[in-house]
């Protein structure tokens with residue numbers, strides 16, 4: 001039997017996780033979400049955060065970004081949009097504008113696979129890593145990295 005107070009606590013925890021995720025566009029990992037949520041609910045465990053993130057994904061209110069071997073990241077915006085990842089620092093940003101047109105992508109006839117979906121991710125060098133100035137490699141170290149404080 002699950003007590004009412006426990007149900008209430010779970011609902012509050014989930015709500016806080018959702019709120020904190022919706023505040024940012026940095027697509028944090030579960031650990032990143034945990035760090036922020038813990039400031040509001042000091043007793044919350046990492047396992048609880050993981051469980052609730054998975055649940056919120058299944059409910060369709062957030063989305064999970066999984067690409068290759070990278071750690072999964074979470075997005076408080078469930079609407080379809082494309083992402084770009086910095087190859088140097090791993091930062092992930094939204095691409096503004098209409099999502100990539102994939103209407104020509106295979107649906108059923110794909111080497112006898114049943115297609116369930118697809119993942120598209122752009123990659124590049126972010127402004128903080130010198131993307132805009134095309135500074136790459138060792139040259140970058142000469143210039144101090146300016147971090148925007150928003």
Ligand SMILES: [Zn+2]
Nearest residue numbers: 086089126129
């Ligand atoms: Zn970067």
Ligand SMILES: [Zn+2]
Nearest residue numbers: 075077083094
């Ligand atoms: Zn996003």
